[in-house]
Amino acid sequence: MSYEKVLQAKEIIIGTKQTIKALKSRTAKEVVVAKDADQKVIAKVINTASEVNVPVLYVDSMKKLGNACGIEVGAATVAIIN
Numbered sequence: 001m002s003y004e005k006v007l008q009a010k011e012i013i014i015g016t017k018q019t020i021k022a023l024k025s026r027t028a029k030e031v032v033v034a035k036d037a038d039q040k041v042i043a044k045v046i047n048t049a050s051e052v053n054v055p056v057l058y059v060d061s062m063k064k065l066g067n068a069c070g071i072e073v074g075a076a077t078v079a080i081i082n
Contacts (some may be wrong), residue, residue, distance in 0.1 A: 006033065006078055009080045014077075016038065019079040023052050027080060028049075029080050032065060033057070036061055037076035
């Protein structure tokens, strides 16, 4: 289901650093996190989302999340802007 949300979103931000920036600037409406990503990488995103009360959705695969974003590499986190 979360893959579909990414596919349907008009504007997304891909990557951990950019997702954290979107969360801190309060432009992110939801965050999608790949469960198979390194916990050290995604921990700050999850904590920041919790601090600013943005829902976090989980998907199983970085590779599938990257594909849903239209990139050829895996994505650990994606922020949905709209």
